[in-house]
Amino acid sequence: MLVLDLKMPLKDGLTVIQELKALIAQGLSNQEAADRLVISERTVAGHVRNILGKLHLASRTQTALYAIRAGLSDPNAGSNSE
Numbered sequence: 001m002l003v004l005d006l007k008m009p010l011k012d013g014l015t016v017i018q019e020l021k022a023l024i025a026q027g028l029s030n031q032e033a034a035d036r037l038v039i040s041e042r043t044v045a046g047h048v049r050n051i052l053g054k055l056h057l058a059s060r061t062q063t064a065l066y067a068i069r070a071g072l073s074d075p076n077a078g079s080n081s082e
Contacts, residue, residue, distance in 0.1 A: 018072050020047055025064040025073035 014022065016037060023033040030048065034041040048060065057063050067073045 014072070017047060017051065020044065021051065021063060021067035021070070022073040024048070024060050025067035025075075027064070 016039075019037065020033055023036060028036070030044045031041045034044045037044070048063070051063055052058070052060075055063070055066060057066065064073070068075045
């Protein structure tokens with residue numbers, strides 16, 4: 001069984017949790033985030049619950065704002081405005 005260390009940096013230097021916060025900020029669903037991180041949707045859902053609880057946040061939207069303010073995600077990522 002493969003065990004994923006949540007604090008171990010990924011290829012871009014972010015931890016799994018930091019990367020998940022960034023993916024939430026980009027508006028990805030749990031399934032889309034799971035596909036990107038190569039983990040199950042259920043695992044992502046658990047991580048999202050833990051993130052919300054530990055940061056005392058009420059929603060994914062608040063998590064997205066947190067990630068943007070923490071510099072984990074570019075607020076313009078994915079926008080086509082040029």
